[in-house]
Amino acid sequence: MGSLAARSSMAPPMVAASTEVETKPMNEGAPPQATVRTARPADSAAICRLVNAWADEGLTLRRTEEEIRVNSGEFVLAERPGYGPVACGALAVFSPSMAEIRSVAVEPMAKGTGAGRSVMVFLLDVARTLEVDEVVLLTKVPGFFARFGFHPIEPGELPGPFMEEAIAGRGRTIQGRTIMLRSLL
Numbered sequence: 087m088g089s090l091a092a093r094s095s096m097a098p099p100m101v102a103a104s105t106e107v108e109t110k111p112m113n114e115g116a117p118p119q120a121t122v123r124t125a126r127p128a129d130s131a132a133i134c135r136l137v138n139a140w141a142d143e144g145l146t147l148r149r150t151e152e153e154i155r156v157n158s159g160e161f162v163l164a165e166r167p168g169y170g171p172v173a174c175g176a177l178a179v180f181s182p183s184m185a186e187i188r189s190v191a192v193e194p195m196a197k198g199t200g201a202g203r204s205v206m207v208f209l210l211d212v213a214r215t216l217e218v219d220e221v222v223l224l225t226k227v228p229g230f231f232a233r234f235g236f237h238p239i240e241p242g243e244l245p246g247p248f249m250e251e252a253i254a255g256r257g258r259t260i261q262g263r264t265i266m267l268r269s270l271l
């Protein structure tokens with residue numbers, strides 16, 4: 087992390103705080119726009135609801151509101167005017183060269199409207215701004231992430247410390263999930 091901080095202090099990250107995107111309207115007459123922005127601690131409850139809506143199905147890892155509040159700087163949130171939060175995701179920087187995308191979740195009513203895409207595009211922009219070389223993730227929906235340039239890899243291709251801290255250390259298993267990687271170089 088030390089060298090990342092050094093790199094950041096030389097070239098401060100220029101991550102857009104907020105961006106407006108065109109998506110499909112959630113219902114007839116609803117506006118097509120959504121806004122994606124970096125999350126604030128006050129968004130923790132909303133993010134917690136989005137993430138945990140899919141935890142029983144094993145699609146997301148259940149997270150507590152407190153855990154999200156402490157790590158709120160990692161999260162981005164997509165909102166629709168007049169509706170509220172519709173999607174979230176997180177980028178956890180693991181080393182100067184590697185980050186993990188976590189907790190990508192779309193409000194069930196907003197599935198298929200482009201909310202997931204808007205979060206992925208924003209998270210990859212953040213990763214590029216932080217000059218991360220590679221982004222990894224674990225997922226049960228590899229087809230979605232393949233659309234954003236991720237390809238499946240074997241567990242042995244991940245650095246040992248990542249396996250220990252980011253997977254076993256968070257009580258996760260790889261079982262049933264595809265490990266995917268995207269190079270940003």
Ligand SMILES: CC(C)(COP(=O)(O)OP(=O)(O)OC[C@H]1O[C@@H](n2cnc3c(N)ncnc32)[C@H](O)[C@@H]1OP(=O)(O)O)[C@@H](O)C(=O)NCCC(=O)NCCS
Pocket residue numbers: 140145146189190191192193196197198199200201202203204224225226227228229230233
């Ligand atoms: C998977 C998920 C994030 C997708 O978000 P979404 O908003 O429904 O997807 P979008 O509308 O942005 O779709 C973007 C593209 O991905 C495709 N896509 C969406 N879900 C997909 C899936 N499960 N498998 C393959 N492709 C998928 C869409 O068809 C669309 O393709 P297009 O560009 O050709 O139109 C969302 O359905 C979700 O939250 N699922 C439950 C939680 C989950 O599994 N999260 C991932 C944790 S690792």
